[in-house]
Amino acid sequence: MQTAVTQNSATVENENKKAKKFDKSYLPVKIIVFVLFALYAFTLFYAMLWAIGTSLKTQEEYYENINGLPEQWKFINYVTAFKSVKAGENGMITMFINSLWYACGGSILGVLTSAVVAYVVSKYKFPGRGFLYGLALVTMMIPIVGSFPSQYRVYNMLHILDNPMILVTKMAGFGFNFIVLYSFFKTLSWTYAEAAFIDGASHLRVFLRVMLPMSLPVMGSLFLVATIGAWNNYMEPILFLQSYPTLTSGLYIFQLETSRNVDYPVLFAGLIVSVVPVILMFVFFQNTIMESMSVGGIKG
Amino acid sequence: MELLPVVAKKRKLTKRTLKEWLFVYGMLLIPLIQFAIFYIWINANSIIMAFREFTFEWDENDNEIYVWSFYNFTRFFKEWSNPESVIVSALMNTLKYFAAGVIMVPVTFFVSYFLYKKIWGYKMFRVVFFLPSIVSAVLFVTTYIELIKFGGALSTVWSWFGAELPELINDPERTTGTIIAFTVWTGFGVNMILYQSAMSRVPQEIIEASKLDGCPWYKELWSIIIPMVWSTVSTTLILQFTTLFNSTGPILLFADAGRQALLDNKEVTTIAFWIYQKTRGGVDLNYPAAIGLFFTAVSVPLVFLVRWVFNKIDPDVTY
Numbered sequence: 001m002q003t004a005v006t007q008n009s010a011t012v013e014n015e016n017k018k019a020k021k022f023d024k025s026y027l028p029v030k031i032i033v034f035v036l037f038a039l040y041a042f043t044l045f046y047a048m049l050w051a052i053g054t055s056l057k058t059q060e061e062y063y064e065n066i067n068g069l070p071e072q073w074k075f076i077n078y079v080t081a082f083k084s085v086k087a088g089e090n091g092m093i094t095m096f097i098n099s100l101w102y103a104c105g106g107s108i109l110g111v112l113t114s115a116v117v118a119y120v121v122s123k124y125k126f127p128g129r130g131f132l133y134g135l136a137l138v139t140m141m142i143p144i145v146g147s148f149p150s151q152y153r154v155y156n157m158l159h160i161l162d163n164p165m166i167l168v169t170k171m172a173g174f175g176f177n178f179i180v181l182y183s184f185f186k187t188l189s190w191t192y193a194e195a196a197f198i199d200g201a202s203h204l205r206v207f208l209r210v211m212l213p214m215s216l217p218v219m220g221s222l223f224l225v226a227t228i229g230a231w232n233n234y235m236e237p238i239l240f241l242q243s244y245p246t247l248t249s250g251l252y253i254f255q256l257e258t259s260r261n262v263d264y265p266v267l268f269a270g271l272i273v274s275v276v277p278v279i280l281m282f283v284f285f286q287n288t289i290m291e292s293m294s295v296g297g298i299k300g
Numbered sequence: 301m302e303l304l305p306v307v308a309k310k311r312k313l314t315k316r317t318l319k320e321w322l323f324v325y326g327m328l329l330i331p332l333i334q335f336a337i338f339y340i341w342i343n344a345n346s347i348i349m350a351f352r353e354f355t356f357e358w359d360e361n362d363n364e365i366y367v368w369s370f371y372n373f374t375r376f377f378k379e380w381s382n383p384e385s386v387i388v389s390a391l392m393n394t395l396k397y398f399a400a401g402v403i404m405v406p407v408t409f410f411v412s413y414f415l416y417k418k419i420w421g422y423k424m425f426r427v428v429f430f431l432p433s434i435v436s437a438v439l440f441v442t443t444y445i446e447l448i449k450f451g452g453a454l455s456t457v458w459s460w461f462g463a464e465l466p467e468l469i470n471d472p473e474r475t476t477g478t479i480i481a482f483t484v485w486t487g488f489g490v491n492m493i494l495y496q497s498a499m500s501r502v503p504q505e506i507i508e509a510s511k512l513d514g515c516p517w518y519k520e521l522w523s524i525i526i527p528m529v530w531s532t533v534s535t536t537l538i539l540q541f542t543t544l545f546n547s548t549g550p551i552l553l554f555a556d557a558g559r560q561a562l563l564d565n566k567e568v569t570t571i572a573f574w575i576y577q578k579t580r581g582g583v584d585l586n587y588p589a590a591i592g593l594f595f596t597a598v599s600v601p602l603v604f605l606v607r608w609v610f611n612k613i614d615p616d617v618t619y
Contacts, residue, residue, distance in 0.1 A: 025516050025517065026516070026517045029517060030414075030417075030419060030420075033414045033419060034419055034420050034421070037411075037414070037419065037421070037425050038421070040429070041424070041425055041428045041429070043485070044428055044429070044431060044432065045428065046453070047440065047443045047444065047447060048431070048435075048443075050443060050446075050447065050453065051439060051442075051443045054446070066446070066451055066452060067451075067452070067453050067456060113330070113331050113334070116327050116328075116331060117327075117328065117331045119327075120323075120324045120327050120328060124320060124323075124324045126320070126321050126324045126325070132328075139339060141542070141603065141604075141607075142596075142600060142603075143541075143542045143543065143544070143545070143546070143596065143599040143600065143603050144343060144346075144592075144596050145545040145546055145571065145572065145575075145592045145593075145595040145596045145599065146346075146545075146546075146571070146572060146575035146576075146588060146589070146591065146592025146595070146596075147342055147343060147346050147592060148575055148576055148579040148588070148592075149346070149349060149575065149578065149579050149585035149586070149588045149589040149592070150342045150343070150345040150346040150349055150585075150589055151342055151579075152579050152582070152585065153345060153349070153585060154337075154338075154341060154342050154345055158337075168334065168338075169338050171330070171331070171334045172331075172334065172335070172338065172339075173328075173331030173332075173334065173335060174335065174339075202323075203319070203320065203323035204323060207327075228434050231436070232434075232435075232436045232437060232438075234436075234437070234438055234552070234553070235552065235576065238552070238580070239576070239579060239580055247436075248436050248438050251438055252438050252552075252553060252556075255442070255556050256556065256560070264446075267442070268442070268443075271436070271438060271439040271442060272439070274436060274438070274439065275435050275436050275439050278434055278435065278436070279434070279435070281434075282434050286427065289434075290430070290493050291497075
């Protein structure tokens with residue numbers, strides 16, 4: 001018996017030694033990778049700090065000492081940005097409002113529509129159900145190249161070009177949001193709905209009062225991801241919403257309109273302001289955002 | 301087993317079933333109309349536009365008159381046969397962006413692996429590496445342009461080695477490379493999160509057992525992690541192929557006030573960006589529609605072929 005115990009402890013010791021040996025072989029690689037990661041992180045940090053630093057300089061200081069820290073921190077640049085940064089006739093406040101309805105409005109509509117489609121396709125059996133699910137998958141797989149010309153024509157025909165009504169284009173029931181919400185509703189127990197049906201609730205009431213509230217965390221995380229994407233989207237607003245510049249598209253237009261006389265510190269102040277809402281969302285919902293980006297339904 | 305409102309068995313069309321269907325189709329009505337207009341109509345219209353030619357005539361209501369024609373395609377194939385044409389140049393640049401995207405897949409995978417291995421400061425690295433995915437490209441591009449221009453931080457670093465940084469953006473021969481470098485610099489983002497998430501689902505018992513067997517890190521990576529998260533890697537690679545002809549960088553943002561000429565420079569453009577620029581111009585939209593249709597037709601079988609190949613080499617690990 002004692003021999004067995006001794007043998008066992010010797011085995012464990014050997015195993016630990018092996019494990020330690022593994023750590024040793026990993027150490028040099030770990031150091032090299034850490035140095036590379038630190039250097040890469042430094043470049044990103046530096047870029048962000050440089051942008052913040054530039055936003056606090058005077059115009060002269062910017063030209064004389066482009067890489068240095070500001071001698072006097074000109075927070076007034078941020079006030080100036082709100083007064084002087086314009087895209088056409090639209091100031092920063094208007095651009096902020098445009099960003100808000102474009103990003104939040106479009107995301108809410110997109111997520112809600114997907115929730116409606118995902119709910120009925122996952123929970124009800126009806127003719128065409130399989131077709132709709134297949135359609136959602138197939139449309140995600142088809143690689144459409146360059147539909148902008150057709151979009152432009154169709155939006156023009158529907159009079160939603162350069163019009164807030166363009167948000168109807170965001171009400172897509174299929175796509176990434178559908179896949180995520182379909183998986184969610186599929187695994188959500190139907191017992192809650194049955195209990196509500198017994199109490200006399202209608203199908204719509206069950207959806208609105210029972211099932212939808214339970215899906216709010218998933219919908220919330222999808223909303224966050226969609227909002228960040230839409231907030232940072234500059235190509236579509238430049239093309240389809242010329243009279244309604246968002247902060248992202250508007251600041252690009254401001255650079256073009258001011259031509260070579262652009263006041264860089266003020267421009268960077270405007271740019272920093274434009275990313276603050278997204279940074280705040282990321283700070284408060286970091287884990288939610290990262291998790292929902294990782295739920296692309298990918299097994300592994 | 302979960303009960304559905306309408307059971308799987310075939311049954312009579314009762315009043316209850318009708319009520320359920322009324323609810324279902326009522327709920328689907330708006331999304332389906334939206335889909336019909338903004339997916340089916342737009343894509344069908346793309347096909348129609350590709351086969352229509354503007355006659356440069358207008359009817360009594362001032363509407364442009366178009367006729368059915370293969371003109372857009374003959375024009376395209378004529379351009380295609382000229383190696384100096386915009387389309388050939390745009391295609392070459394698109395392939396460069398695509399190649400960079402494909403190369404980024406294994407690079408991002410390695411980055412994710414070491415973050416998964418909890419390298420020192422991994423929590424901070426994870427957030428910092430993800431930052432370019434959430435911060436507007438307008439801010440990052442404007443900063444990048446300032447950092448790499450003459451007198452900027454990069455040229456200062458360059459001068460420490462006694463060299464002079466060449467013109468990176470204004471020289472069209474270097475512009476695409478500079479923009480690709482930007483996409484690489486800011487390109488870890490979402491894939492990094494996907495890979496880490498997949499790696500975190502690998503059972504720890506397997507990792508522990510391999511450690512006790514003295515398995516070195518590269519064997520752990522090659523023989524355990526890669527087979528177990530292969531489906532995630534293959535999905536991201538398939539996605540790369542799905543967006544092959546849409547591969548591009550933020551070219552528009554690099555063409556700031558002093559560099560508007562870049563927008564029409566054939567050395568810089570890509571297929572997707574060229575179509576976008578033509579749409580911004582607002583005239584002669586049928587030609588870009590035809591080019592879009594051609595590249596869609598090329599990429600559909602390609603994507604399905606790539607999917608088939610990846611499914612064939614899938615190690616099919618379940619855990």
